Amino acid sequence: MNRTTQSLIAVAVALGAVTGFAAFGGRDGTGDDGAKSAAHQPVERTSLLCPVPSGSDLAETSYTAYTPKGSGGAAKGTAELVPVTKALTDAPKDDGKKTKPFLTQKAPGEPVAGEESGAEAPALIGTADGALAPGWTVQQTTTYAAGSGRGMQGANCTAPDTDFWFPGASTAKGRSDYIHLTNPDDSAAVVDVELFGPDGEVTSQVGDSIQVQPHSSVPVLLSTLADKQYPNLTMHVTARSGRVAAAVQSSDDKLGGDWLPASADPADSLVLPGIPKDATSVRLVAYAPGAEDADLKVQLASPTGTITPAGHESLQVKSGMTAAVDLDDVTKGEAGSLLLTPTDKAVPVVAALRVTRGKGSKQETAFIPATEAVGTRATVADNRAKGSVLSLVAPGKSARVKVTASAGTEGGTPASKTYTVKGGTTLEIDHPPVPSGLKGAYALTVEPVSGGEVRASRMLSRTDEGIPMFTVQTLPDDRGTVAVPTAERDLSVLQK
Template sequence: MTTRTALVTRLVAGAVTAVVIGGGVIAAAAAPWPTLTREPMSLDVVPEAARSVAACDGPLLALGRDATAASAITSAASSTVVAAADGAEPTEYTLAAPDRADDGAPPAAFSAEPTGGRPTDLGAASAASLDEADLRGLAVSACTRPAMESWLVGGSAATGASDLVLLTNPGDVAATVDLRVFGADGMQEPVAGQGIVVGARSQRAIPLAALRRGEQSPVVQVTAQGAPVRASLQSTLTRTLIAGGVDQIGASALPAPQQVIPAVNVTVAPDSGASAGGLSVRLMATAADAGASVTVRSVADGGVVSQQDDIALMAGRPVELEVTGMPVGDYTVTATADAPLVAAAWTSTDLAAPADFAWAVAASLVEAPTLVAVAPAPGPTLTLTAERETVATVTPVSGGTPRTVELAAGQSRTIEVEAGTIYRIDPGAGGIRGSIGFSGDGQLGTYPVAGSAAAAAELTVYP
């Protein structure tokens, strides 16, 4: 073979090889390649059970009773507390009250150790009443767990009101709290509401007027650092030197596009000739402007008695809606919007007689069995509102026959309960919202059913 022939042969062979390799690459690119998919490693765990804690509002307080000390806060009436736990026996302890000018009865808190690797379910509630020239009425409240964020919807800082923001820390670590107050002019961060130190096992009382004087429809956002606190509001009203009522108002459900107030008790018929207090609903969009609607339904038959649509809400500016023409009865109030909001409803007894009022706040959804304490106060009832179709069970923890409550989606029902008794509520397959209401001669009060500490969901952990 000549040199030229050998060179041609090598060129031809190289070209053929190149074609073969190129074709293989193209074919490989066109053919489906094997893939390897790996899901992230995860583990569902239940957090280590912690001690259950519930803090109470404590006694009714009076602001400025002493004419020589207009800013002095003193105890006006002691409260009666009932408590029970499902598991370990609860321990009661008292809290310091550094803002008080007297040594009246201190607020109480309860704790219970975990049992069987799970938090102990703890239920407690308190009631206080008085009938004096400057302060009268019934105040009831549930003793609840502290939280890092709370929303107080209710009360007033206008003339005639002497409201107090209560910050209760039942834990062993001090908390630092900031208060943001929303009103007709939007949000403010008052100097008196910033960096409030709430010591371990103590309660602070801050006059609402010191935060935003003159505001008729405030909403207060409470944010804690270092440790959670229980936030609440004591609201008192005086009309032309006549005591108009008192209430202890717990935190409302956290902002959401829908808020449900299970029961608002209207006690005076609009055509009775008496001076009825009426019903009003306070709303506020918390993050963005929103359009909202408010529906008021009769608990007795589910019928709509009031419907207000196309309510324009500006973020951070509370709106007060008057609902007129309400017959005597219990009503469920539902507020919906296209952005998160908070809500509460106000009603009162006959204002022409010894009067009282109550704020009913939106209730959180309860999806697991929980204990609820019925405060020792007159005429107690339990109202349940269903998220979905369900059969709820209500059982006294001290023993007794369970009661079943069948509910369709969106339906509410009211049953009588016994004052001073602790019940276990099993919401069944669907979630429920609930409230305990009280009504007597010139007395009115309510508080929502709170979820159990023992119902903490599993956490998914990604290494």
């Protein structure tokens, strides 16, 4: 018997041990040769990574973690955030001591919060298991009133992956964009960073094979990867080995800044939800990664219906090139969401918006990437009694949506309300549900009840010395469940 056959037999035995119940789990106890749909079970473990929040001594950063209450799954669990600089020391030692986590959550439905000040706040590695894993969400929000990027910068801490697209990056004068790469694993990750401008790929060898050591975070200044200044770029981040979390921190000398999250995966139709009604400038940046050009219809889902912005009816995105268009004050005083659909042939694209509020020296910016549908459920943490605005858009059919406010981090009773979003419109909720007796921050959970697909975003804002500070986070499905396919023994894999 050769080594290959022995290995295959070992695999078959192992799979049989794991999937034997599924193989003989038919309704009559004799198995079922027909196709079965996958069952959805709560995830058992979730990993999230929070980038280094700021390099400013004036920065004040708050963290809020939350897991929605759910049904099924484990009865108990743990969830904690640990600084990456200490993660390596968390392995058991001879003295039995373990580094104290920065933030720990003890039960679903009970948000927790922590704070950091100054420029020394580290990146954080978070893990949640058992009952705390399904839908675990962590938000970091940083504010500071002076210096490049001043304003409010918010980021949803993200799961590690191997592929990310960032339309809307820049190496323009006065702007500093960093890509933060964080590795949660015990082995090094090797990452490639590619930039694409209006004429195609920006040639650079510096972005190849970037080493990200275990349990560490690496910031890379985009201008070191480009041969000249580019106002609009699309960045592609891929991990050759291992996996990382990736997010772009954008700072402008005059226009503030924010975190640019990754766009949804390339698709022929995209939704960019929640443009503020008082936006003074909106820039759309798109990229077509395939071999064909994309011709896109540009529409705005307003509170009353879908309209076509005058002078911006369509956008052509050439293959491998970044296209950008300034839509100015496209919302005209009403909240809206941008809809991109093919005019003819369906060609996958990625896209993001750079949104500006304010005027003159009192301007501030944020980003809205294309996002996936809410799906079963989505959650956003770090909402406040004032300054939280929720936007819901139904790009197709009308939908009914339940919005639940959790308890506060320091007290309060959950509250919920159901809304109807008409097809082709954006519903801006200036006053989303707030827990009664609220103390501290709280989380909002969005759950479609009936009807068509829904996209959502949350704007968090405050005014400081006349600057309209704000940040926008999209609400894709929290992936609190995973599909577990039925399986059966198949020893034919051993035959050649």
